[in-house]
Amino acid sequence: MMRLLGVLRHQPTDKWVRARVGDRIVVDSRAALLLWEPRRIVPTYAVPDKDVRAELVAVEPVPESDLPVLHPGIPFAVHSTPGQTYDVRVGDEVRERAAFRPDDVDLAGHVVLDFDAFDWTEEDEPLFSHPRDPFSRVDARRSSRHVRIERDGVLLAESRTPTLVFETKLHPRFYLPREDIKAEVLPSDMVTACPYKGRATYLSFAVGENLAWTYPDPLPDASPLAGLVAFFDEVVDVTVDGVPRTRPDTPVAKVMKDEFGVS
The missing domain is CATH 2.170.150.40 (Domain of unknown function (DUF427))
Structure with a gap:
């Protein structure tokens, strides 16, 4: 492709x-x-x-x-x-x-x-954002992996019941139950749209703005993600089953740095 x-x-x-x-x-x-x-x-x-x-x-x-x-x-x-x-x-x-x-x-x-x-x-x-690509899939899978998410040494979230999202041409994302968020959530007015999942609202923390997002009312094909929270792996540290993951180098990393001063 x-x-x-x-x-x-x-x-x-x-x-x-x-x-x-x-x-x-x-x-x-x-x-x-x-x-x-x-x-x-x-x-x-x-x-x-x-x-x-x-x-x-x-x-x-x-x-x-x-x-x-x-x-x-x-x-x-x-x-x-x-x-x-x-x-x-x-x-x-x-x-x-x-x-x-x-x-x-x-x-x-x-x-x-x-x-x-x-x-x-x-x-x-x-439709939201752009037409759906017939060559793209978004697969959500419940998991029992142990996921820890930190930034600057601060624990943001920890879960043993994540949902992993595998989207064509993108690296996996870890969606966690809201009750597994460990740090205080600060308000954000940022909203974006995805043609596959729907409208997302964002979560900020003391260690960075708009580090995470959630789909309160996802599109039918993404219903398993309702209310779950995902973090930008590009700007947080993710450990899965005790193994640290390398931060992916994507255009999102540049956007987070240029718009929110987060890197």
Whole structure:
């Protein structure tokens, strides 16, 4: 799969896809494509022109990106393949640079839309963050491993009943029962969304902001994670069955350092 990361890829989906701005339908398609731009690690939707119910206004694109990987934090307006960028006009509202038409003969007559600019549904269920990748799985498994989580010598959590989450292309995460949190939890107003698990709220501690997260009301496929707490292994010390684990080197580590001063 990683050998294909630098390739413009697309495949059809049988899902009924719609996008809205408020109560107004912007896209209504039963012939959408899942599309991966080169080096972009999550997909978005390309839909036939006839399924778009908004005005597309051609604008100057931002320069093409030469970043090695376009992770979800890189805006949609940054592209890695040639094409035409558009503003999307819906009545009196304008979503700037929210549409893109790649210069690819196989995608003629299709336009790609910014997932973050609209509210999306597959069939009648809302989507979060980006379309689900059909080549990704999220498997939650109850375990009896002994997990300790510390930072700067402070014990944050310890559990013998963790749930391990194995997600395609990512390292395992350890989700622990809330009662196994040993340190005082401080308030946080941070919220993020995952297309597979739902909306997450965050937990801070005296030794660092937003070190952990929980899904109070996860999506049905992630129901075993309801109320459990996971920590960013990138910035805490995890010991499993007495063996310390190496902190993974991921883009999350840079985000935690740049945004919250945690490393």
